[in-house]
Amino acid sequence: MDQQRTTGSPVPALLRSAHAGPALAVTAVAGLLAVTAGLPPSTSALVVAAVLTGQLSIGWSNDLVDVRRDRAVHRADKPLATGEVGVGVVRVACALALVATVPLSLACGLVAGLVHLLTVGSGWAYNLGLKSTAWSWLPYAVAFGALPVFVTLAGTPGELPPPWVPLAGALLGVGAHLVNALPDLDDDAATGVHGLPHRIGARRTGPAATAVLVAASVLIALSATGSHRWLSWLGLPLVVVLAAVGLRGRGRTPFRAAVAIALLDVALLAGAR
Numbered sequence: 001m002d003q004q005r006t007t008g009s010p011v012p013a014l015l016r017s018a019h020a021g022p023a024l025a026v027t028a029v030a031g032l033l034a035v036t037a038g039l040p041p042s043t044s045a046l047v048v049a050a051v052l053t054g055q056l057s058i059g060w061s062n063d064l065v066d067v068r069r070d071r072a073v074h075r076a077d078k079p080l081a082t083g084e085v086g087v088g089v090v091r092v093a094c095a096l097a098l099v100a101t102v103p104l105s106l107a108c109g110l111v112a113g114l115v116h117l118l119t120v121g122s123g124w125a126y127n128l129g130l131k132s133t134a135w136s137w138l139p140y141a142v143a144f145g146a147l148p149v150f151v152t153l154a155g156t157p158g159e160l161p162p163p164w165v166p167l168a169g170a171l172l173g174v175g176a177h178l179v180n181a182l183p184d185l186d187d188d189a190a191t192g193v194h195g196l197p198h199r200i201g202a203r204r205t206g207p208a209a210t211a212v213l214v215a216a217s218v219l220i221a222l223s224a225t226g227s228h229r230w231l232s233w234l235g236l237p238l239v240v241v242l243a244a245v246g247l248r249g250r251g252r253t254p255f256r257a258a259v260a261i262a263l264l265d266v267a268l269l270a271g272a273r
Contacts, residue, residue, distance in 0.1 A: 010089050013079035017090055019059035022180070026147075027052045032270045033151040040156075043108065047154050050104035050116055051147075053097045058123035060094035065127050069191035112153035119143040119150065136181075136195030137174045144173025148269075164223040165269070171216035172265055178209035179258045206258065210246045213261040214239055220268045235268050 030051040034044040063070070063080045070081035079085045101120055106113035119142070126139035145166040152161045181188070181197035182205055189198050197205040217239040239261055246257030 010085045013084035014089060014093060016077075017060060017063045017079045017085055018056045018093070019062065023052065023055035023059050026055050029266055029270075030147060030151060032266075033148055034154070036270050037151055037155060039151070039154060043154055043156070046104060046108050047151055050101060050108060050113075053101040053104060054116065054120040054123070057094055057097040057101060058120065058127065060090050060097065061124055062127045064090055064094060066191075069193070073187045073190055075187065108150070108154040109158055112150050112158055115146050115153060116150040119146045122146075131195050132193050134196055134199060136197070137177050140173035140177040141170040142173070144176065145170035162223065162225075164219055168216050168219050168223070168265075168269055171212050171219065172262060172269070175209050175213035175216065175258065175262055175265075178205050178212065179262060182206060182209070182258075207247055209258040210243050210261065213258060213265055214243050216265050217261065217268065220265065224268075235264055239264060 027048055031044065031048045034047045039047065063078060064087065066078075067080045067087065070078040075081045080087060080090060098120075102113075102117065105116040105120075108116065122139035122143040126136065130136055130139055146169075148161050148165045148169050152159050178197055181195065182202065185198055185202050185205070188195070200208060217236060221233055221236045242257045242261045242264070246253065246261070
């Protein structure tokens with residue numbers, strides 16, 4: 001039942017329901033990869049637009065699928081659960097974003113577009129059921145691994161990145177999944193969500209996220225071939241320090257350290273080629 005209770009503009013709540021922070025972060029990563037890959041401005045704009053609409057559709061579909069669970073545990077950070085925005089409004093926004101993603105993706109090239117649609121499909125597969133299985137990490141690995149492939153294939157001529165690039169992206173995706181799940185483990189478990197982080201437990205999820213993200217850092221440092229390769233080597237000691245802080249920390253410290261490593265890995269990956 002639609003529990004909308006506000007009469008003001010639904011836009012702020014609608015954006016929060018789209019998980020705007022993560023959506024904009026992934027979009028910014030795509031834009032950064034496009035710039036470092038040397039794509040023309042027009043192509044970079046298409047890449048950014050396609051990724052943004054795709055991420056918005058994933059965010060909105062996530063809240064639509066989870067609305068009953070979120071209401072059951074009284075999630076105050078979920079606009080659909082609190083009634084700040086109506087289910088119908090989010091459905092329309094989600095549908096429009098998804099429809100827009102298809103032509104925007106294909107405008108980047110047929111193969112590139114299909115690769116990007118695979119990343120979006122992975123996000124939807126997570127929302128529609130994989131999040132509650134031991135394979136919850138897989139959509140993140142596929143989506144983050146495929147993102148740099150989409151960007152380089154969008155170039156003229158399109159080309160595949162070195163194999164280590166999508167592998168590093170996949171490791172980042174798995175790390176992102178573990179980090180993202182940490183704050184909500186109890187609420188998720190209470191409503192029947194039992195993905196990989198829930199199965200290994202909160203005590204192990206933080207260290208596991210740190211280990212995966214450090215592995216991504218090492219892979220990037222060892223494989224970097226660009227003119228800024230030295231940045232990867234300079235960043236590696238900082239990753240080690242953050243990992244030590246995360247592993248020894250308590251409370252939200254492991255979460256914050258893992259997020260910092262993930263952000264640093266993104267920067268290293270962008271400057272590694």
